[in-house]
Amino acid sequence: MTWLVIVGLLLFVAWISGQKLMHEANLSHLGYQAEILSRELRDRLNLRFTALEMLSSQLTNVSGEDVSLLLQKNPSLLAYFEGIVISNADGELIADLPEVPGRVGFDISDTEYFGMVSSTPWPYVSRPFFGRTSYQPLVMLLVPRLTAQGEFGGVIGGLLNFAHGQFFSSISSLTFEHSGHVAIFTSAGEPLFVPGSISRLVGSLQHLDPPAFQLALDGWQGETSHKLDGEDVLVGYRQVWEADWVVAMIMPRESMLAPFESFLERLWWTWLVVVLVLLFVIRWLVGHQLKPLHRLERQIGEIGSGARHQLALSTGLRELAQISEAFNGLEKERKNALQHSKQREAFLDAVLGSTPVGMFVADQKGDLIYLNPALTAMLRLLPDASTHDLWQRIHVDDRKDAHDMWLHAMNQGREFLRQLRMRDDRGTLLWVEIHASRVQGDGGSLGVVGTIKDITERQHQEALQRWEAEHDPLTGLLNRRGFHRRLEDAMADFSKLGTPAAVILFDLDHFKPVNDEGGHALGDELLRRVAQVLVWEVRRSDHIARQGGDEFGLLLPSCTLSQAVTIAESLCVAISQVSVSHEGKEYFVTASMGLTALREGDESLDSILARADAASYDAKKQGRNKVVVDGSDASHARRSSSTGNSPGGSTDRDGER
Numbered sequence: 001m002t003w004l005v006i007v008g009l010l011l012f013v014a015w016i017s018g019q020k021l022m023h024e025a026n027l028s029h030l031g032y033q034a035e036i037l038s039r040e041l042r043d044r045l046n047l048r049f050t051a052l053e054m055l056s057s058q059l060t061n062v063s064g065e066d067v068s069l070l071l072q073k074n075p076s077l078l079a080y081f082e083g084i085v086i087s088n089a090d091g092e093l094i095a096d097l098p099e100v101p102g103r104v105g106f107d108i109s110d111t112e113y114f115g116m117v118s119s120t121p122w123p124y125v126s127r128p129f130f131g132r133t134s135y136q137p138l139v140m141l142l143v144p145r146l147t148a149q150g151e152f153g154g155v156i157g158g159l160l161n162f163a164h165g166q167f168f169s170s171i172s173s174l175t176f177e178h179s180g181h182v183a184i185f186t187s188a189g190e191p192l193f194v195p196g197s198i199s200r201l202v203g204s205l206q207h208l209d210p211p212a213f214q215l216a217l218d219g220w221q222g223e224t225s226h227k228l229d230g231e232d233v234l235v236g237y238r239q240v241w242e243a244d245w246v247v248a249m250i251m252p253r254e255s256m257l258a259p260f261e262s263f264l265e266r267l268w269w270t271w272l273v274v275v276l277v278l279l280f281v282i283r284w285l286v287g288h289q290l291k292p293l294h295r296l297e298r299q300i301g302e303i304g305s306g307a308r309h310q311l312a313l314s315t316g317l318r319e320l321a322q323i324s325e326a327f328n329g330l331e332k333e334r335k336n337a338l339q340h341s342k343q344r345e346a347f348l349d350a351v352l353g354s355t356p357v358g359m360f361v362a363d364q365k366g367d368l369i370y371l372n373p374a375l376t377a378m379l380r381l382l383p384d385a386s387t388h389d390l391w392q393r394i395h396v397d398d399r400k401d402a403h404d405m406w407l408h409a410m411n412q413g414r415e416f417l418r419q420l421r422m423r424d425d426r427g428t429l430l431w432v433e434i435h436a437s438r439v440q441g442d443g444g445s446l447g448v449v450g451t452i453k454d455i456t457e458r459q460h461q462e463a464l465q466r467w468e469a470e471h472d473p474l475t476g477l478l479n480r481r482g483f484h485r486r487l488e489d490a491m492a493d494f495s496k497l498g499t500p501a502a503v504i505l506f507d508l509d510h511f512k513p514v515n516d517e518g519g520h521a522l523g524d525e526l527l528r529r530v531a532q533v534l535v536w537e538v539r540r541s542d543h544i545a546r547q548g549g550d551e552f553g554l555l556l557p558s559c560t561l562s563q564a565v566t567i568a569e570s571l572c573v574a575i576s577q578v579s580v581s582h583e584g585k586e587y588f589v590t591a592s593m594g595l596t597a598l599r600e601g602d603e604s605l606d607s608i609l610a611r612a613d614a615a616s617y618d619a620k621k622q623g624r625n626k627v628v629v630d631g632s633d634a635s636h637a638r639r640s641s642s643t644g645n646s647p648g649g650s651t652d653r654d655g656e657r
Contacts, residue, residue, distance in 0.1 A: 004278060007271050014267070026234055026251060027223040034223075034236035034249040037171070037182060044167065045141065045242045048080045049123045052143045052156050059086070059156070060148050068095035068104075081158035082138075082165050086145065087114070088154045106132060108155075117142045117155045125243035128162065128190055137163045139192070139243075168193045185246045189217050192245065201250060204228040205235075212237070216246050225253075296320060303331065358452035360436075362387070364445050366410055375452055378432075380425040395421035395429070402434075410448070413438055419455065431459035472546040474524055475531035483545030483553050487605055490557050494598045501557045502564035505612040506593040508550040508575075509624040514589070518582035526580045526589065533574045538567065552591075553612075561597045561629070568593045568627040576625060590625035592616055597630075 055074060062070055067086055077084050077097065084097040091109025108114045113126035126140040138159050145154040162168045171182060171193060183202045184193040194202045205213055205228055212224040216237035223236045232253035240247060302308035310331060311324040358375030362368050368387045376383055379393055394402055398420040409416040415437040422430050436450025470482030478486070493499040508530065515523040527550065534544050534552070543555040554571075556564050575591045594615030602608055611630040619628040 011267055030234050030236040030251050031223045034238040038238035038240055038247050041240045042242055048141050048158055051080055052158055056143050056145050056156050059145055071095045071097050082161045083159035085157045089152055113140055113142055117144050118152055128192055136161050162193055181250045183248045187217055187244045201228045360450050362448040364447055378454055393422045430454055431456045475528055475546050477531050478545035480547045484605055486543045487555055499558055500560055502559050502597045503608055503612045504554040504568055504593055504595050505616050506552055506591045509590040509592055511550040511589050514587045522580055522582050529578045530575055533578055537571055537574050564595055568595050592619035592624045593627045595629045
């Protein structure tokens with residue numbers, strides 16, 4: 001037996017080590033392939049952007065029908081795109097290649113890609129959409145078309161069909177030996193290119209929404225493993241920044257371990273031969289030495305099957321006779337104990353089965369021995385579920401702490417009481433309260449009895465009340481209370497760590513006519529649009545608040561004063577473009593912003609808010625739609641700007657956005 005165990009352990013260690021080595025090697029290889037694929041995609045996109053920019057330079061001094069004639073002279077562009085469209089500055093298509101009836105004259109001014117290209121000078125890749133004339137799933141590569149004076153004169157777009165186009169259909173050939181195991185998503189999680197062979201895995205990836213997938217949508221690059229639809233896979237994520245795409249290269253675990261499993265299979269056959277030889281030798285030796293025990297074994301088996309009630313062994317071996325007498329005594333005690341145990345178990349089942357609260361019973365080691373019907377119905381567990389099954393239902397973020405507290409409570413003989421999250425068999429998240437304690441008997445601990453209550457509704461209600469206490473119901477932004485609490489946190493960080501932060505206060509200029517002429521509903525709509533613009537323009541780490549009426553506040557953590565000036569100026573521009581319409585009249589507003597920074601000596605929120613508020617009033621006095629820095633901070637802002645900090649701050653903000 002010792003040699004059998006040694007050989008088995010060696011094979012087991014080889015299996016575990018080989019799996020780990022193969023896992024790490026394949027993760028590295030998968031990352032290498034994903035990197036090559038993402039670079040190839042970037043090169044292809046840059047090549048197409050270059051072709052569009054060259055066409056744009058040829059159209060600088062061309063207008064009218066000459067645009068269409070010049071486009072027809074460039075049929076080589078169709079080697080890169082399924083189609084080319086050109087619009088004027090108003091968003092009307094004035095030329096296309098190849099010519100599609102009905103496409104010229106289309107108005108694309110209301111599309112997200114026209115709005116993006118018309119406001120920025122950089123190339124842009126649109127979100128997926130269906131063509132209005134072709135009804136095909138498309139993405140468009142766009143560059144602005146500039147006039148000779150450098151003004152915006154329209155857009156030039158190249159159409160890529162991601163269902164049948166050559167750009168996407170050739171991607172599978174770039175994935176080396178794992179042909180077809182690649183998918184492309186937009187940063188919003190929309191599938192852009194999904195081969196049919198892995199559509200099931202990609203669907204599971206989106207449905208389960210694992211943390212690594214969400215991180216990849218936010219910009220993370222790396223390799224990880226997932227369990228998708230019951231299948232273990234390795235996934236390498238890479239970003240295609242030019243198009244805001246995420247490339248996911250998927251490798252099934254079975255293909256990874258196939259060579260290693262083939263090798264181990266040969267080792268297992270060797271082990272099996274050794275086992276058979278050793279078992280044959282041991283069987284002969286033991287059978288020869290222990291023949292007197294065979295009759296005892298047979299009679300014990302008959303007692304176990306119910307064919308015999310006690311041993312009746314005739315033997316000259318005193319040891320076997322003593323074993324027979326001891327066994328008969330133990331069997332009698334066992335039957336009495338079994339009868340008593342069945343009665344107690346029937347009583348316990350009746351008590352626990354009738355209670356509406358989920359209850360469980362565990363032995364002295366903490367292993368489950370009973371679940372009542374209320375608990376199995378709550379978590380959709382089988383009646384014979386194991387302790388492992390119950391622990392696996394606990395949310396992964398709560399599992400380790402709960403396990404540590406459980407061990408501590410059981411070792412110390414204390415009660416276990418904790419609120420945590422669990423999932424049923426369909427993945428539905430439940431908040432539960434678990435209360436367990438040991439049952440003590442005359443001889444010590446008899447086991448553990450506990451209850452599990454569903455408190456999901458109570459948790460949701462408390463979370464909603466906490467959110468409503470600190471948020472504005474109209475815009476969803478922070479309210480005054482929530483804003484003040486986060487400002488107190490920023491003051492604490494500044495006091496302890498010296499982390500800089502800036503505060504902006506402003507209200508909307510010309511807002512009163514909107515309410516007076518259009519009514520409060522129109523004013524509320526304008527406030528919501530302003531809130532949406534603010535959320536889009538600032539960083540994720542920034543805090544925006546509506547403090548009441550048309551008054552807003554911004555807290556910019558980890559932001560220098562010069563960076564804050566740049567952010568405030570961009571916000572002024574963005575707010576000035578927000579409008580609402582009523583009875584044919586369009587209303588615009590502007591913002592008079594007051595800016596200050598946290599500084600040494602700030603002991604209360606009132607002093608900081610007073611400085612920003614005073615600067616806001618100065619902005620109104622100076623003609624509105626301005627950014628005014630608090631007088632004591634203004635010289636510092638000018639010095640930082642002159643040393644070149646402002647452009648750096650703007651770049652950081654764009655990166656965060």
